Amino acid sequence: MSALEFQDVTVRFGGHPAVDGVSLTVPAGTTVGLVGESGSGKSTLAAAAVGLHRVAGGRVLLDGADVTRVRGRRPVQLVFQDPYSSLDPRMPVGASIAEALPGRRPRGARDGRVCRLLELVHLDPDVRRALPRALSGGQRQRVALARALAAEPAVVIADEITSALDVSVQGSVLNLIRELQRDLGLTILFISHNLAVVRYVSDEIAVMAGGRLVEHGPAAQVLTAPAHAHTRALLDAVPKLRSS
């Protein structure tokens, strides 16, 4: 299990800071939910952690080492809202997952590993022969998770992974996230604009607004005693928040 640590991270686009001095730790083996309205900088922070955006200031550390400088195998895996962006539409999903497996292994061993990864995300191993377009949105998102797990990551960053799904499917993907976190001891940064969704999976909740982190604490505390006006506004946007 590994901790992911953003230390005073700044990311700029054309001089404008989209992420402005954010410090946030995702403790090993826990899920931290990151919420904030559209444009608050959540995705930019996530992309910085996997080297997709250059960090203009600060550092992103994995167990104390700068993760943006890691060569080869990526210990931090990012799963997006739209699995089409991570799955090649012309490639059977099994091949997409196999591509992400580390190291060399015989074909039979690769196929066996792909089947086990599909089972882990509760898909029939036969799905490996299908193209992404033959699958439902929820199934594609499960394949994207299997592909991320194939890389044997220490940390998974899930960026709005349920936002494009029907509400009924959202619940089953959220259950899967909880299960994977618990069974594999993953460290997860779970990003969503929807506080109700974040609440369901998170040990801690962090809130971004205007590129800055404005609130962070245990999930129950942030939800019941929000300290910042932005958090209260996000809570007000979820009128049907039920207790569980």
Ligand SMILES: Nc1ncnc2c1ncn2[C@@H]1O[C@H](COP(=O)(O)OP(=O)(O)OP(=O)(O)O)[C@@H](O)[C@H]1O
């Ligand atoms: N590649 C880019 N080039 C220029 N500006 C960008 C780029 N990516 C993001 N931005 C800007 O950075 C700011 C933060 O965007 P970001 O996508 O990180 O926010 P977000 O909280 O993830 O919102 P959303 O959920 O809508 O994606 C916004 O003002 C956005 O327009």
